[in-house]
Amino acid sequence: MSIPTEGSVRPSAWPRPGLEPRVDGARMLRRLAEMSRVGARPGRGITRLGLTAEETAARALLAEQCRGDGLVSATDKAGNLVIRRGRRARRDRPALLMGSHIDTVADGGRLDGAYGVTAACEVLSMLNQHNVDLAYEPVAVAFTNEEGALFPYPFFGSLGLAGQVDTEQARRMSAEGVALPDALRAAGGDLDRIDEAAWPAGSVAGYLELHIEQGPVLEAADVPIGVVHSITGRTVLDITVSGGQNHAGTTPMRMRHDALTVAARVVLAVERLARVRDLCRVATVGRIVAEPNVTNVIPGTVRLTAEIRDGRAARLRAAEQVISTELAQLATATDTGITVKINPVTEPVDTDGTLRRAVTDAAYELGLRHMEMDSGAGHDAQIVAAIAPVGMIFVPSRDGVSHAPCEHTEDVHLVAGANTLLRTVLKVAQP
Numbered sequence: 001m002s003i004p005t006e007g008s009v010r011p012s013a014w015p016r017p018g019l020e021p022r023v024d025g026a027r028m029l030r031r032l033a034e035m036s037r038v039g040a041r042p043g044r045g046i047t048r049l050g051l052t053a054e055e056t057a058a059r060a061l062l063a064e065q066c067r068g069d070g071l072v073s074a075t076d077k078a079g080n081l082v083i084r085r086g087r088r089a090r091r092d093r094p095a096l097l098m099g100s101h102i103d104t105v106a107d108g109g110r111l112d113g114a115y116g117v118t119a120a121c122e123v124l125s126m127l128n129q130h131n132v133d134l135a136y137e138p139v140a141v142a143f144t145n146e147e148g149a150l151f152p153y154p155f156f157g158s159l160g161l162a163g164q165v166d167t168e169q170a171r172r173m174s175a176e177g178v179a180l181p182d183a184l185r186a187a188g189g190d191l192d193r194i195d196e197a198a199w200p201a202g203s204v205a206g207y208l209e210l211h212i213e214q215g216p217v218l219e220a221a222d223v224p225i226g227v228v229h230s231i232t233g234r235t236v237l238d239i240t241v242s243g244g245q246n247h248a249g250t251t252p253m254r255m256r257h258d259a260l261t262v263a264a265r266v267v268l269a270v271e272r273l274a275r276v277r278d279l280c281r282v283a284t285v286g287r288i289v290a291e292p293n294v295t296n297v298i299p300g301t302v303r304l305t306a307e308i309r310d311g312r313a314a315r316l317r318a319a320e321q322v323i324s325t326e327l328a329q330l331a332t333a334t335d336t337g338i339t340v341k342i343n344p345v346t347e348p349v350d351t352d353g354t355l356r357r358a359v360t361d362a363a364y365e366l367g368l369r370h371m372e373m374d375s376g377a378g379h380d381a382q383i384v385a386a387i388a389p390v391g392m393i394f395v396p397s398r399d400g401v402s403h404a405p406c407e408h409t410e411d412v413h414l415v416a417g418a419n420t421l422l423r424t425v426l427k428v429a430q431p
């Protein structure tokens with residue numbers, strides 16, 4: 001993580017002259033407010049789960065908002081809304097995609113995903129309005145089911161765009177009695193023709209995603225723009241401690257093989273990976289089940305699920321190796337059995353250096369303090385990276401809170417982020 005660039009100034013110093021066009025901030029905020037009513041429940045935030053009627057309603061609202069600006073939109077076979085400049089579009093040129101997802105978690109916030117989508121549409125509207133000639137054709141995308149909160153197939157829309165949906169897995173999936181293929185059809189997609197949602201090689205020049213940080217780093221540094229360097233990779237570890245289940249009253253302390261006290265040391269060893277040894281960025285044990293979980297019985301078996309995350313694959317592999325070795329030693333020292341099953345879930349993805357530079361320059365020219373940082377959460381950008389260079393821009397989250405009704409970012413930061421996106425597009429796609 002780097003220090004905010006020296007010599008840059010605070011947001012209060014802009015607008016500076018000579019840096020047109022700018023987004024229509026008031027219009028974008030109004031549209032974001034309209035979007036936040038779709039799936040809203042009083043006092044409980046927004047529940048707009050992927051591949052549900054609420055998400056479809058959000059797509060319809062977005063299409064209507066864009067139509068008023070002379071943009072055209074269509075839902076692809078993966079359920080993504082793809083938005084283009086109307087008759088001004090140069091479909092012969094590679095696309096510069098911008099976007100994010102339009103679904104939320106249950107009781108989620110108004111900005112996660114929706115902000116990036118609304119800002120991308122605002123940028124597209126301005127480029128259309130000013131009839132800007134670009135080397136790459138700007139296209140906005142609202143991805144479906146990024147969260148996987150109902151149908152457990154996260155990143156479904158971006159995987160569709162990248163041509164990577166496992167149709168057999170998707171066919172088997174259902175939620176609340178509805179099969180995924182049926183839910184997708186109701187959303188305007190078609191699993192049988194999902195290949196048509198994939199963009200051919202070379203047709204995408206790049207993908208830019210603007211998103212709230214969902215963490216506390218930018219706010220703590222008092223910096224409005226984050227330039228994402230890498231999107232985190234994640235490994236899940238299934239750990240089982242096997243001891244000896246026995247009577248809690250009659251078994252002397254020196255003759256016990258208590259699986260839970262050993263598990264407590266496992267929890268601390270996992271935490272040490274990140275907190276003390278800096279082998280990975282974060283390390284967490286989020287789930288623990290003791291058996292038989294009865295007050296007067298020494299626990300015989302404990303199952304833990306841990307996860308570690310980092311922006312570099314080599315560090316993840318090293319941390320996996322270290323914890324495996326350490327837990328083997330712990331098993332020997334405590335005369336218990338410890339098994340570790342390592343499941344790499346996602347590999348880290350680096351953003352593209354040219355796009356990163358463009359975001360940095362854009363923020364600098366707009367007089368916005370900025371810093372490089374890693375994304376601790378997963379994003380559609382990590383999927384699109386399989387077919388095109390990607391870049392990501394973060395804006396601060398109040399108190400670092402996301403996936404909650406109180407998720408909030410100051411309006412001035414929301415508009416600054418959108419202007420950074422617009423300026424980045426102009427830099428990247430200048431003829």
Ligand SMILES: [Zn+2]
Nearest residue numbers: 101112113211
């Ligand atoms: Zn998101």
